[in-house]
Amino acid sequence: MTTQKNTDLPLQGERYISREFFAREWENVWAKTWLIMGRADEIPEAGDFFVEDIGPESILIVRQADTGIRAFYNVCQHRGNRLAVVPDGSMDTFTCSYHGWKWGLDGACLEAQDAEDFTPNPCGHAQLEELRCDVFAGFVWINMDPECASLKTFLGPIWDEWAAYPMEQMTRVQAISVRMPCNWKTVQDNFHETYHVATAHPLGLNSVEDDYRLTAITLYEGGHALGVTQGSIPARRKFGDNPSLGEQIRMELQTWDLNPDDFQGREYETRIALQARKRQLGPERGFSHYNKMSDAQLTDTFHYTVFPNFATSINSDGMLYLRALPHPTDPELCVFDCWFYAAGAENAYTRLLTENGDASRLAGPAPREWRNYGEGTLGVILDGDAVVMADQQRALHSRGYKGSRLAHQERRVQQYHDMIDRYMEGYRPR
Template sequence: MNVQTAVSRYSAEFDLPVRGDPITADRYISKHWMDLEIKNLWPKVWHLGGVLAEFEEAGDIVRHNFAKESVIMVRQEDGSIRAFYNSCPHRGNRLILDEVTSVPRIACGYHNWKFDLDGTLAQVQDPDDFANGNPCGKVHLSELRCDTWGPFVFWCMDDDVAPLAEWLTPFPERLKGYGIENWVRVLKLSADCEFNWKIIRDNFNESYHLPTIHPELATFINDGLPDTVFEMYPSGHNAMWMKGHQATTRVDYHTTEVPAPLDDVARAWDIDPADFSGRTGDLRQAIIDAKRRLGPGRGFTNYDSMSDQQLVDYFHCTLFPNLTLTMSPEQLQVLRTEPHPTDPEKCVFQHWCFYPPVAGMKTVATPIGDVPLRHDAVQRHSVYGDGVSVGYVADQDLSIGTSQQQGLNSRGFKGCILPLQEKRVQRFHELLNDYVRGPGDA
């Protein structure tokens, strides 16, 4: 009997071997590791930089500061979006200092060189004062690759990395039914955190922490091992399907009354929860049926293209190395950690929430409460621990980050000991090792 599949429910089709590389503390605390990641990892992956809704007009710019780097994405006259390093070719000054702006030309604040939106130098002071002649038309901003998928804009520093659509495999196909192209980013939250970026990556690559860190989810999401399916893809990305609209099988909710908040959800879909007393697990299918019957009439036009699983379940997509897309039937959460510019024991956490546009719907229930259904209705940056929420489940995940970072600094910590269900954590670190330990960098 294969104990691993019996316990951990890795999908046979999407299981991959791991080597058992040690996962020791140095990768979370050392500057050497951080420098290797800057050199060998971050240039080799696609980065989510913004959303299409931020680029309505030519000259609209979104700046993405990443560690010590800064990238600007610029909407062109022809509607395309191009990405440039945010560094002036004259003497290196950072060009765009706002996170979001709109300009007719990109101007440097130091000596006022001006660039067309396509990055071509268009105007300089004293153009005749250059040994090789006027540099205008000859000098360009350094450009990066830029591409889009769904509502997202991505950039990449390396020309040899696979094209974005290939890099994202299998998610464009697997998420197609949700129709996320026109979903609206309602929340754009971020926070400075006192732990390494990988601490939250590990957290998102396992559900072992749910009973302790998110106990209230037990009556709504079935995190029982026999029912949760883990997948690992050759692309390096992972996923986890959890049955939603169903209580956990770790606790006997299934022969009782329908627990809260599942009872309210049932009523919202015209189902009497009392009809499911003693067989609460059956409610999930009843909600699928009700959504099929009632959803389109309530404005959920994307239900017709969604699978039964997508109508009720939670699909957690962890993209290597640092991006998570958590799909629930009517909400897409982008959860990400990015490294601090200089300190391996700090990071920036970002949480964006998207919702499908539904005719007549004015507000949506978000992880920080009810919020108007419009682009970036709530935007804020905070310092974790100052009492400002980054979303109630995310707050719980972040709550463990600082104490884990502290514990990892102990001389007594000898390396992670992982149960089988944390195989995706193991695989993440082995893939990371392959990137980071380039030739001569061991």
Template sequence: MNENSASFAALDGRDPANLRGDPITGDRYYSKEFAQKEWDGLWSRIWHVAGRTAEIPEPGDFLVHTFMKESVICIRQDDGSIRAFYNSCRHRGMRMVAESSSLEAITCPYHGWKWGKDGVLQFAQDGHDFPQGDPCGKLSLKELRCDTWGGFVWYTMDPKAEPLLDYLDPMPQLYKNYPMDTAVRVAWYRIALNANWKFVTDNFSESYHTRTAHPQVPPWIDQDVDTARHEMWPRGHGRTVQPMRPSLSDRLPEGVPHPFEAILQQWDIDPSSYASYEDMAMQGWLDLKAAKRRLWQERGYVHYKDMDDEQITDSPHTVIFPNVTISFLPDNLIFFRSEPHPEDPEKCFFDLWCMAFPVEGQETCQSIMAGEKPLREVETCEHRDFDGGRGIPELAGQIVYQDMELAEGMQAGMHSKGYEDAYLPAQETRVRFFHEVLNDWLEGRR
């Protein structure tokens, strides 16, 4: 499937005729029985992101991804490939490692069994004492299927799952022009939220809330409903493609510096040369495309090399079913993910990875969601509790912080007798579509 045919195959993300009309009931967000159905029918069958390929460049480097009560090790092999194993010793089930690291062999802390990078047992104390025969060289850790895309390491617990690229279709084609594996992670957070994981996917499946929750956005991303392209695909993936230019409906007060003017000036375009605000927004956006196309190479924006005119100026905000969202911005990738709490369906973990494409001569970058950051890899994840915003004060006022401020109120509202089902405008079609695809997984239709 080529890029054009993939785009042509998209369903209209604003057309409710593409929906069955499955209700979005409150119990989906707090019922332990529903959460168990999600484990059985969804989480144990889909492809998960373990981490980034950049984290494990050398043989013996490994990622640990702990999801609910399961834990998986993805380890770089001597031939450069990556293999995934359950983080459970075959002796008596002990979890062997707690965090990503680099080792020539993984040693169980309980009885000292040592497992090689290939998962094969290298050492067991008193190997002669086993009635089955010495297990060394014979016994292996239980392996999972593992693959890579977009600079991410993926694995699935389901041996019958479709191949990763089929599962992601059409994302690999749509985003083949972005050199995703070259992006530098400049901010890395895992934040505990008092809300069900689906709040995050719901939130990122629509932009209807932006004017209320994110008033700083319309001056530089056009949030007018009829200027965006709303797309969704049968596997549950979807995106909203918005021009990164000022909204014509939302105006800043007179005298307030306009952020789009600074963007134009960065690319040698004089904002005062336009006869009106509308001209600056619309013609300036076209002039920006032309300037970037003309100047990218001499300015070191090498990631523009294969990107098209839409990609170098616009914002395709993309949800990968069920719980990963990536904002593809011209100079940034923002990875969001929600994962359920292992015990409480009214809690989740929210991952925020802010990534920037390196530009020659630049030492800092605007990470969009976390403010200005040094343009270098952060080494460790910041584990925080949102705690009404008190846990991440450095993100206050950022878009993602404003989203998290809404989470507990939404979660509480799901318990109300006043809520029965969502009452959606056309631009929120993708919200219900997400729940319908989720229902298909839980009811065995996927």
């Protein structure tokens, strides 16, 4: 395997298969970057907690008595037993199931069996190992590197750009986590380009303009990126001179009191018409955040990739939360989180996302639902993505594969892999 920096070199299959590469990624990327977790508002009261496993680590996130949030490695400091063994809940103290040590919400050891038999007494001395933790856009973020730069520095322009969206008010309406037979980067690569949209899930072209000449790509320092694709419009490249309106656009028009039939012969004007309509009616319908948005933000998909493992397609009223988590030991397995968050009002977007259009799902966060690859559906678009992820992973083993040939429109993929290499060489945002 090459140890050379990957810039401008084809991406080789080893990056997705090699255990040695996987181990170096863990030490230099996962343990050095800010990682998005669950929602702060899902643990509102002191003692509320949730646990998230990332590779070999398990992270315990706890609401404090002073209303702050702290994150600890989910491991008892007596002899290394797993401390919290349920994914979420509420506790006054965390009691280890092995020898019964009790830990406070702030990570301090409060009680130990036969405490006088220890030198020194663990009560008052032992402390759960804490890691950096911050809250942004309603989400908890953690970083295992005690020397890391702030989350704001890490995110760069994203910090301000996300302010236009009502992320704090969003609720999780779907949370499917799939155990995937592929490397975590096979998932992330897919979300770094729109080149595959026309072929892997052509139905998307009914309401998204995928032409790369009309997609605005921005590469950010730090390995993040933004791709903006026009939405609420049939793709010219699919429909040419004979456009028609698919179900999704028709529903959107109706939601905003526009008659789809009025657009016969001017189907490519739906996007502009919806922008004007949402601008006009949005605030009085409770979408006051539209006032902070550009016209493009009202209809288009702002697709952010946040290094190293998160992608989100943000729409005017919700966001698709796409996250890959590495397997503890196997580079060819990962968890793929396909979650949806919606702003707290029923609208076309949330109806589309919630399978039966049941707005009651907006009342509370949807529980996390675990699936194995191939079980159930993620919706037609993401099903198409999942299939190519699994197929690609198998094919990357071939001695007949000589490495990638990336188009300019796939430059986010290149930047992403370059940044992984740079982290391995010691890059850190400052």
